[in-house]
Amino acid sequence: MEFNQLGLIDPILLAVAEQGYTTPTPIQQQAIPILLQKKDLLGCAQTGTGKTAAFAIPILQLLYTEKTHSTGIKVLILTPTRELAIQINESFEAYGKYTKISHTVIFGGVSQVPQVSTLKRGVDVLIATPGRLLDLINQGYISLRQIQIFVLDEADRMLDMGFIHDVKRVITKIPAKRQTLFFSATMPPEIQKLADVLLNKPSKVEVTPVSSTVDAIEQRLYYVGKTDKNKLLLHLLKDETIKTALVFTRTKHGADKVVKVLHTYGITAAAIHGNKSQNARQNALSSFKNGSIRVLVATDIAARGIDIDDLSHVINFELPEVPETYVHRIGRTGRAGNTGIALSFCDIDEKLELRDIQKVIGKVIPVEGNNPFPLAADAKPSPPEPKQQQRQNFKRGGTNQNGPKRNSNKRSW
Numbered sequence: 418m419e420f421n422q423l424g425l426i427d428p429i430l431l432a433v434a435e436q437g438y439t440t441p442t443p444i445q446q447q448a449i450p451i452l453l454q455k456k457d458l459l460g461c462a463q464t465g466t467g468k469t470a471a472f473a474i475p476i477l478q479l480l481y482t483e484k485t486h487s488t489g490i491k492v493l494i495l496t497p498t499r500e501l502a503i504q505i506n507e508s509f510e511a512y513g514k515y516t517k518i519s520h521t522v523i524f525g526g527v528s529q530v531p532q533v534s535t536l537k538r539g540v541d542v543l544i545a546t547p548g549r550l551l552d553l554i555n556q557g558y559i560s561l562r563q564i565q566i567f568v569l570d571e572a573d574r575m576l577d578m579g580f581i582h583d584v585k586r587v588i589t590k591i592p593a594k595r596q597t598l599f600f601s602a603t604m605p606p607e608i609q610k611l612a613d614v615l616l617n618k619p620s621k622v623e624v625t626p627v628s629s630t631v632d633a634i635e636q637r638l639y640y641v642g643k644t645d646k647n648k649l650l651l652h653l654l655k656d657e658t659i660k661t662a663l664v665f666t667r668t669k670h671g672a673d674k675v676v677k678v679l680h681t682y683g684i685t686a687a688a689i690h691g692n693k694s695q696n697a698r699q700n701a702l703s704s705f706k707n708g709s710i711r712v713l714v715a716t717d718i719a720a721r722g723i724d725i726d727d728l729s730h731v732i733n734f735e736l737p738e739v740p741e742t743y744v745h746r747i748g749r750t751g752r753a754g755n756t757g758i759a760l761s762f763c764d765i766d767e768k769l770e771l772r773d774i775q776k777v778i779g780k781v782i783p784v785e786g787n788n789p790f791p792l793a794a795d796a797k798p799s800p801p802e803p804k805q806q807q808r809q810n811f812k813r814g815g816t817n818q819n820g821p822k823r824n825s826n827k828r829s830w
Contacts, residue, residue, distance in 0.1 A: 423449050426478055428515035433474070436511055442467035447622045449475050452598065457619035459612055460600040466624050469508045472568055472598050477513045479566070480541055489563025492542040495550070495587060496570040497578050499524040500702065505544045518542060525549040526694065533558050547583035554590060564591040569615065572601035572608050581607070588615065603741060634751040635758045638782040643764040645790040646734060647678045652789055653732070653760065654684055654712070661705065662730040664714045665746050667737065672714045675734060679712055686712035717742055725749065733761040740773040765796040
């Protein structure tokens with residue numbers, strides 16, 4: 418099947434062709450016809466499946482073919498991170514190039530003045546993060562009374578980041594009669610409950626289950642001592658075939674440390690995480706996309722939404738505590754029909770995480786034999802934390818600085 422078989426109008430087909438798209442991904446093939454019929458949709462899709470185009474393209478067509486004289490915001494797309502919001506806005510710009518549908522993006526961490534100025538001129542599509550949206554609603558700059566289509570994107574990440582109550586507040590401000598699109602990479606019970614409340618007789622589209630990984634991605638494992646991880650990373654980056662690499666760490670501090678080491682050895686790199694200003698994060702992402710820097714070091718929450726078609730390598734400097742996160746990480750490469758390589762470092766303290774990851778993906782990750790810094794045969798796990806430190810970590814909700822540990826975020830609502 419090709420895009421011209423999906424019943425799309427010429428202005429959108431032309432824009433899509435200019436983006437180099439000819440064959441829709443499975444979620445696009447399934448979702449676009451459903452959404453053009455104005456039905457609610459429950460989409461279970463992980464990163465790299467073409468999800469944004471799956472909802473942006475039919476939304477643009479519906480607005481274009483059913484032009485109304487109302488001046489209010491007609492479409493609200495709610496997303497958890499600034500980076501993802503910006504990229505969705507860029508997608509609407511690309512696919513809606515010939516439709517004259519107006520759109521804008523709002524998020525926190527920057528001045529609201531230019532955002533408010535754009536809103537005052539009127540927009541059809543608003544892409545927003547929850548905090549800034551509620552703030553501008555409370556200030557009287559935004560009304561959601563004219564919303565015809567509501568998109569909740571990355572619902573599971575909303576839960577992880579503690580935004581679920583803000584989402585509920587937003588829902589109370591939009592019309593009950595609307596078309597709703599609900600997307601989540603995973604469907605924990607809390608998210609399923611929310612979907613049940615929001616959706617009206619939805620069609621369900623489920624592609625690339627979280628337990629599977631993209632076949633195009635070559636996975637390799639390096640057993641390495643914790644103190645040798647920097648040396649191994651530097652060794653791997655001597656390989657000039659690694660054009661670009663997205664490196665994942667568990668913590669913000671860890672990301673900054675890796676960047677500092679890379680800079681010391683003359684490798685262009687930048688970190689992207691929650692402690693960075695919005696401008697710093699966008700500059701780092703832009704520099705990575707245009708090739709000005711070779712390595713982007715990121716934490717999981719900051720990296721959600723990074724969409725780079727020609728990313729050659731993902732490197733797990735530290736394994737994630739939540740095994741499903743591994744799937745999301747390596748899904749950053751191997752996109753748009755390209756191949757990709759995912760390299761993972763595992764020290765003696767991460768073997769439990771590795772076991773859980775391999776259980777989720779249903780395969781054993783091949784161990785790389787050509788490893789100049791192998792884990793010592795007599796390596797022993799780190800001693801347990803003192804009870805006082807364990808209590809402090811428990812109060813903070815876990816030792817991961819970038820999100821809750823597994824099962825630490827359960828709430829009743």
